[in-house]
Amino acid sequence: LLFFLQPPEKEGGLPRHVGNKTECALLGFLLDLKRDYQDVRNEIPEEKLHKVYTFNSVRKSMSTVLKNSDGSFRIFSKGASEIVLKKCFKILSADGEPKVFRPRDRDDIVKTVIEPMASEGLRTICLAFRDFPAGEPEPEWDNENDIVTGLTCIAVVGIEDPVRPEVPDAIKKCQRAGITVRMVTGDNINTARAIALKCGILNPGEDFLCLEGKDFNRRIRNEKGEIEQERIDKIWPKLRVLARSSPTDKHTLVKGIIDSTIFDQRQVVAVTGDGTNDGPALKKADVGFAMGIAGTDVAKEASDIILTDDNFTSIVKAVMWGRNVYDSISKFLQFQLTVNVVAVIVAFTGACITQDSPLKAVQMLWVNLIMDTLASLALATEPPTEALLLRKPYGRNKPLISRTMMKNILGHAFYQLVVVFTLLFAGEKIFDIDSGRNAPLHAPPSEHYTIVFNTFVMMQLFNEINARKIHGERNVFEGIFNNAIFCTIVLGTFVVQVSNLLLTLETLTN
Structure with missing residues (x-):
């Protein structure tokens, strides 16, 4: 597996994360619960996984199917909390017993758990499962929509992506240099807004826009569903945060800014990215920055500059040089x-x-x-x-x-x-x-x-x-x-x- 925890470099420090930070954070949570994840991996090695639905930026979730010794199946699913919760019909109580999970209960969790976490800059992830009894016919595993439904919610966890101490100062330098920094993310809009405030992308008193991907697409498309440049031009100058976005939204925004003619000079757009889905936006931008450590090969190939330390301050240095x-x-x-x-x-x-x-x-x-x-x-x-x-x-x-x-x-x-x-x-x-x-x-x-x-x-x-x-x-x-x-x-x-x-x-x- 590509993600695991290593002992801290200094005594009393935090474990070092190797691989995907979200997965490593969940593994750290498992260790805090006094459960060794390596024992689980030894018991169920990767080759014994019956079916894996990899993460998809559209459905914002991933799932894994395990086959039990009695012939039954269990699917574990995790992803964006508000999306996965909509697929949950039950929820585990404090004593571990499943109980009915009504839409009213879902709304309560959103208001009392998810939104408070998101407003503090935490990314919320819902963990859920579903059992398929042994006596029933084996499901059609290729039909994901029918499989990943009727889930039982286990928990909603909040993961903090701590802002590096040097990032707010680096963003201020960009703004003084005439560079507008925008955040395009797949996170919840409340999480994205909180992080943007911590970073200095959003400043109180300024006239700015924070949109979700669905709202963004609704505003830029006409009745026929076609993108219109005039509609984009009304949004992008004030847009600072685009949350719950897809890779297509990122590419659309980059293209819209480049093609805009509302200013005398054509805008020069730089894009940062680390995932395979960021490739089109990195390629379309005037300057593409790929992450050298966390970035995929596709992102690196599509970019113009590779940041070997994955640090935003390196972009400021690149501008200065x-x-x-x-x-x-x-x-x-x-x-x-x-x-x-x-x-x-x-x-x-x-x-x-x-x-x-x-x-x-x-x-x-x-x-x-x-x-x-x-x-x-x-x-x-x-x-x-x-x-x-x-x-x-x-x-x-x-x-x-x-x-x-x-x-x-x-x-x-x-x-x-x-x-x-x-x-x-x-x-x-x-x-x-x-x-x-x-x-x-x-x-x-x-x-x-x-x-x-x-x-x-x-x-x-x-x-x-x-x-x-x-x-x-x-x-x-x-x-x-x-x-x-x-x-x-x-x-x-x-x-x-x-x-x-x-x-x-x-x-x-x-």
């Missing part, structure tokens, strides 16, 4: 375009006016090395920060070069061109040196053009620091020492450039 990669590309583009604009204009204008390019081929190669290889490495290694989650997502059609970036590129380019052209055409007067213009071919480097080149390179070096910020931030040095690679490249480039300058000056002096 995704935004960081996008920003790193933008930073490099801002730097690259500034350098290219200045280099091209200086080389072209200088060649037209002075008949010789101020920047020689070898110098341009060195500048390109700074621009392409080293700068891309420096700017691409900026570590992600929490500040990335304080802004709204970029739109799908947003240009890679924003208005702020364009202002930075043109502003820096204008500043650099003014400085370079001032040095090029008036540098000899400012520094009282010989002009480097109109020098013969293959002439040694002049002091004039050495100043022009080194000034140009230093401006690119400091512009690399400016390029770290692309959203109009004023402090370009913020967090600069958190990136050791960036500091090493900038410092290394500066040292190499200064060393080259000293060698050039020594040549000029000699």
